[in-house]
Amino acid sequence: MPNDADLLLLAGPQVEKLLTPGDVLEAVREAFVLHSQRQGRVFPVVRERLDTGGVFGIKSGDVQAQGLLGFKAAGFWPANRTRGGEPHQATIMLFDPATGRPTCLIDGNAITTARTGAAGVLGVQQLARPDSACLCIFGTGVQARVQLGLALDLMPAIREVHYVTSRRVPDPAFEAVFAQRCRLLHAKDPDAAVAASDIVITATPGGGALFVAEAVRPGTHVNAVGADTKGKRELPEGLLARARVFVDDREQSRQIGEGQWYETLDVIEIGDLLTRKAQVSRKTEDITVFDMTGLALQDLTVARMLQRRATEAGCGARIPWPW
Template identity: 65%
Template sequence: MPDQSRFLLLDRDDVERLLQPADVMAAVKEAFVLHSEREGRVFPVVRERLATGGVFGIKSGDVPSQGLLGFKAAGFWPENRKQGGEPHQATVLLMDPATGRPLCMIDGNAITTMRTGAAGAWGLKMLARADSTSVCVFGAGVQAAVQLRFALVQFPSLSQARYVTHDGARNPQFEAAFSTFSSRCDLQLASDRNDAVATSDIVITATPGAGALFDAHALQPGTHLNCVGADTRGKRELPDGVLPRVRLVVDDHEQAKQIGETQWAPSTPCIELGDLLTGKHAFQRQPSDITVFDMTGLALQDLTVARGLYRRAVAEHVGSSIAWPW
């Protein structure tokens, strides 16, 4: 009954308790497939810079056949670092599509981190060379770490990892996070970013997207790139001249042209990763191909992951359930 309605709140600790990488991988794959089959809708993205120096965005969508509706309000507030806080902030809200009533509000930071890492993993599985042994990651923050972790899990063949920081200094905390992989993969700070790109089979760019991270000539045939940082108009990580040389894969055509790396060369032919997963498009990598996965993030990824968390929370009696009469 309307006066007996409940609203579930899942905070950061609840989410971290419930979130499992294997579940996130499955949910993210489902989101790509739903998008490919047009069973799930992705609504136009809101992404705007604020007078406070932050960037605010809303990603929303639905899956009518599954009764799934919701959005993620999120963005990037760099000044948070001065207060010892995380600059990325996100909140997910699931709603009942039949009534418009809110069902569950979830701290979205861990969801965003994990689903983006899982999306990158699917990009690697579908596009990178199976014999890849070396990886270079630009960045040493939360997203760089999760991207590298998923890469090391998905590619046991990786034996060399290098990371590039904005100031060229070592990040002991970042290195310590990968101590469990030290027996099979050597992680080192890159002394020359162009050399690191030129000698890596996989390149991951996970920075705030303030500008080109390396010179175009450094990119060699056979390399795969996962590009994470361009998610707003004006952001980029790749230099001019790269996209015309590559086989480009995106998560969403229109979104990539508006806010992804593809905004810098919108006429570049591309296909969606979901179409590779469903078999709508065949993809056979040639040894000399340079491939790029332009990752802008799908609302459906947030929603499928959030739905899984909501179901687990209800089943395991996790979270704060409050009265929400209407």
Template identity: 60%
Template structure:
């Protein structure tokens, strides 16, 4: 291709939504875990900074040299967006040609982030949770919580009941309606209360998907055999899990250095832990009484493999805005 023939594919929110398919996202995320475990890919140093107005801005980037895959996601959390009826989480993902440095694709990353994170959580459930798990407790009812419950119900068909916990204990009818035909779903109560502890104690799987900075439940509420997907801790100073729980559990992370910096493992720097991708080749042997935790901070490779899939599908189906980008 001549320099003046270069093109840039723009995938906006609607184009991304038309292309995202759960099975394909799971496959892309699984590939990201495998590449990371084999050290066939690189995760570059994270940028994660607080901005005025309680906003958070970050950049996650990486590459897969053998596949000529390079790119980044610029993303963060802008809570003030909610006042205008917008989504607080914002993300934009770019694929770059590693041979030239020229952009290939710019994609709205909001739905991608939700889907790839939920897909990673589902893989964690398949690899770590008890296969006979029937009871799920989720903290949060936002975009991430909805995505994780959706993917969890697919990953663990044995799940029959979902209890959800909100920050203020208020019922969320829209959240319930989303899953009512697929499981028994009910409000458990408010976080950091006896009701939340009771919901955790009754559950086989716990998913924490909040922007919180303090423990959501008591460590003693977690019974033997429970698996936890910890999603919300993604910045220094944030946590969802109670003190003392990491010490009782077997812990896996998507990327250990990153998790020890911004995930739940920032509260247990010296504790033993491993990376989830290792389990793809050698599944963990789970004792019935094990408490397991997947510390999910999200890695760039998950974004890149997912958007590459969207990019290839969009080109094949003439979806998106393909514009000239000469140099």
């Protein structure tokens, strides 16, 4: 048996140096296209609550024609904040599908943040009105900052941003990041902020509805980021029934996304927009929602891109992994 094989290890700082928004966006677009073409498979999601207070999950999948196989083990440990650590933790492993041998082990935190941001970009790009001038964002954490920053890059017409915090108090650190990019207003009334906005982004832990359905005006687009586990939600009852709903994966939305709160829901997968399997003409008055539960294929295409870049650059650590 071969005994000269090795395993590439990429730690968080190395991943962050190799990640570029453009490359991540292309990798995520590829993931959605592969999913639409049924070349990429996503396997059933594992998502379980732990006695420690954390949530542990596994997302896995493959692209058989490309020899891509792997999983991401990830979850949310809120108590990490008291230890000075990041509550979201993720690790990605890629395998050789011909032998089952692991080829690359990667810190998945930055990948998760970046690929979720890229998915949000595609949602806004495909579904928001081009003349959108006002945006409302719920949350001020890492993902909220990524979502807002990329939306501002994509939509130069956005001049005003209302942000909503969980404690209803301003966040000076968040304001400092975006003060030079837009007119930033802390919103004390979430419903009024939503009603004033053309785009709404919800990037919270998904603890419950963040606003009332009636606050959403015709023509609004909503990126819903936070619902990724049974029992989680950010959107109010009745909103999806009024909207044209788009998802990254139909089954995941029904099981762990916003779709879990509806017995029946007509949805379109975002990949089908990119491949034009679905022809959608957005009317000015349409309310659109993109329910983002996160695909294993997003993690795998980004991880493969990083593996290739690290190999070309000679970075990362390689350890013997005989088999």
